[in-house]
Amino acid sequence: MIEANGLRKTFNKGKVVAVDNVSFTARDGQITGLLGPNGAGKTTTLRMLYTLLVPDEGSMRIDGIDPEVEPLKVKRALGVVPDSRGLYDRLTARENIRYYGDLQGLDRRTTQSRIDQLVKVLDMSEFIDRRTDGFSQGQRVKVAIARALIHEPGTVLLDEPSNGLDVMTTRALREFLRHLRSQGRCVVLSTHIMQEVAALCDHIVIIADGRVAAEGTADELLQRSGEKNLEDAFVRLIGSDEGLLA
């Protein structure tokens, strides 16, 4: 469970306001989508949640833990698939994942059995022992996800997970995220793709210009905007169609 309260983050000594007063709650057993055009502040918000950025103002709790007080404890509770997948090309997929198991402080036997499990769920058996050099986007995302989940975190953050994926892989990814939800985990993903949130998310947080423009289930958002489909609702709620075509 994530509670964000009045988060604010500026860059360049306050000249660029990336995130301004963002508050939302993401519950366990739900998929929460941060929806917004490019540059709206989704990634910055996520980076604050996974402690790589310190907010200028506001507070956060992840499973009741304050990231600013206990960053290491929060990191253990989180599984993160950042925007940059960043695999090591000279290592095999298995070695990439095992490295993160080691960094999480897991013993080798646990890591081993979890990798076997993830290979099955994410359908990676074909390439798990190949070097990641030359992997397709889909294969990379799978490795990045497996890497992020090796310590079985209760909360999973994904930054634009379906970026660069083909239709089949996207479907498999959505299936997997539902699988995580069914395990009772708190899943948060950011995206600028309408269909994604519509198909997947129980709870939608629309972010535009660094602020929360609206929040609720898909139906609630439709009702509030008075539009018939989500896309129009989205445009109405953020007040422009900027970024939608990206």
Place this chain on the structure above:
Amino acid sequence: MKAVFTKELLDNFRDRRVIINTLILGPLMGPVIFALMISFMTRQATERMEAPLELPVVGAEHAVQLIAFLERQGVEILDPPDDPEQAVRDETHEVVVRIGPDFAEHWREGRPAPVEIIVDQSRRYTGASVARVRGYLSAWSQQVGQARLQLRGLHPDLTRPVYATVTDLSTPESRGGMLLAFLPYFILITVFMGSMHMAIDTTAGERERKSLEPLLINPMPRWQIMAGKLAATTFFALATLALGLVAFVYAMGFLPVADMDMALNLDFRVAAWAFLLVAPAALLAAALLTILASFAKSFREAQSYMGMVIIVPMIPSLWMLVDPARAETWMTLVPLLSQNVLILELVRGEPINFVWVGLSLASTTAVALLLALIAATLYNRPRLIFTSA
């Protein structure tokens, strides 16, 4: 930290190019260049000393006895070129001797008879030949002078009020030490080269691959991640250092040092001392290069910084070559300079000064740890994490 260390080693050992460059070519480069250079130099020198001297003489007819003397010494007298100055200038001849028409007249009157040695002294390779010509001329001059005194009933020793001799205390080892003056430079450069690739790959490379952000999300203090990287880089530097020293020991075995009446005091015992002395410098190099590479956004950018830094280990070595100074205590407190001074002492076969060794180790380690500490805090800056933030 161990996890980072082992992963970085595994990662880089997978890269065949890195292994060949840093663990094979790097350590071999120094000794091979060094050995070739020295053996070439010594061969050239002995050849010059032993080959018959070819000497064009202008006006040989004015000094028949002198020419006869030179020929007895094995000098090959050549016909003079038309323009002796031009011949020396355009390097057809290293040296030309001109005997003027007034030679015979001066000679008969017992006045110093002029002989001109034409040479371009800025051409260093002619030095040996010129020295030989001078030597022959003064030998003959002395011989004739003594004969003249004896004719007048005087003892030739009258002209030698002082008899100066030189007692050379240099040992074959210390003479070999002169030859090994380059050694510290090669050793230090090996260490910097050895850590260079690793320093870039673990920092700038990590940013370029965009794997730094996911890496830092792991529940591990950032200084520990950096420490693991630094340990891996230092390990590489030490490995190249060890391999380089072993290569040096073997390469020196191929040099014809006995012919030069020198002994190269570079066996495994000396190499082990050198390793101990330079080991803290390996950490220093690793930390320094890591700090620099951390600021670079890409491999290429980092490499361009490295080009400048690689000069750092050269400064003390060059200084010692240009201005050879006596080893003093303060020198052992300056990192990189102290390694230079102490390795030179070592290869001269001097007894080991434990205080100096201790000071060098302590001061270098202190500076290296300080740099390592700075490196460890670098990842607390968000600017260094995100490529575009």
